[in-house]
Amino acid sequence: MKKTLLILMxxxxxxxxxxxxxxxxxxxxxxxxxxxKDISVSGKAIAGNKGTLAKLQGYKNGSFGGEQKATMQGSIADVSEADLQSVAAYVDGLK
Ligand code: HEC
Structure with a gap:
């Protein structure tokens, strides 16, 4: 039973x-x-960082961001919380 759960997870x-x-x-x-790693638009690489989810949530609720935060807010306005979690996990894994 435990094994099944692990495999499922x-x-x-x-x-x-x-x-x-x-x-x-x-x-x-x-x-x-x-x-x-493309910095031409955002000015900094997002690969190699951790904590992406907190940043994305911060963009969404307005508590995080720099001069160009409106660009990020627009880009994720229609991305659901579940999708933000998936994409953040992926970005955290980029080296
Ligand atoms: C239209 C261009 C654009 C798109 C699309 C976009 N971004 Fe961004 N992103 C930016 C810009 C510009 C910044 C810098 C914003 C600021 O000044 O805070 C940024 C910043 C970020 C940061 C913060 C970097 C840091 O450490 O300060 C993260 C993380 C990020 N983007 C992830 C994502 C993810 C994940 C997606 C897709 C769901 C995405 N971005 C889509 C343009 C974009």
Whole structure:
């Protein structure tokens, strides 16, 4: 029983990683690059950082951001909380 649960959990996080990659490609790569290292729009790489979810939530509720935060707010306005979690997990994994 425990084993089944573990396998289920591993399966879910794999799924969510794949989901995060898909969302990243559709919603983020145009500005941050496929590898999260394009700085031409955002001024800094997002790859190699942790805590992406807190930043994304901060953009959404207005508590985080720099001079260009309106750009990020617009980019994630229609991204659900569940999708933010998936994409944040993916971005945290970018090196
Ligand atoms: C239209 C261009 C654009 C898109 C699309 C976009 N971003 Fe951004 N992103 C920016 C800009 C510009 C900034 C800098 C904003 C600021 O001044 O705070 C930024 C900042 C960030 C930061 C904060 C970096 C830091 O440490 O300060 C993170 C994390 C981030 N973006 C993740 C994402 C993710 C994940 C997505 C997709 C869901 C996304 N961005 C989509 C332009 C974009």
């Amino acid at each position: 591993a399966g879910t996080s794999l799924l969510s990683a794949a989901e995060g990659m898909k969302i990243y490609g559709a919603k983020c790569a145009e500005c941050h690059g496929a590898d999260g």
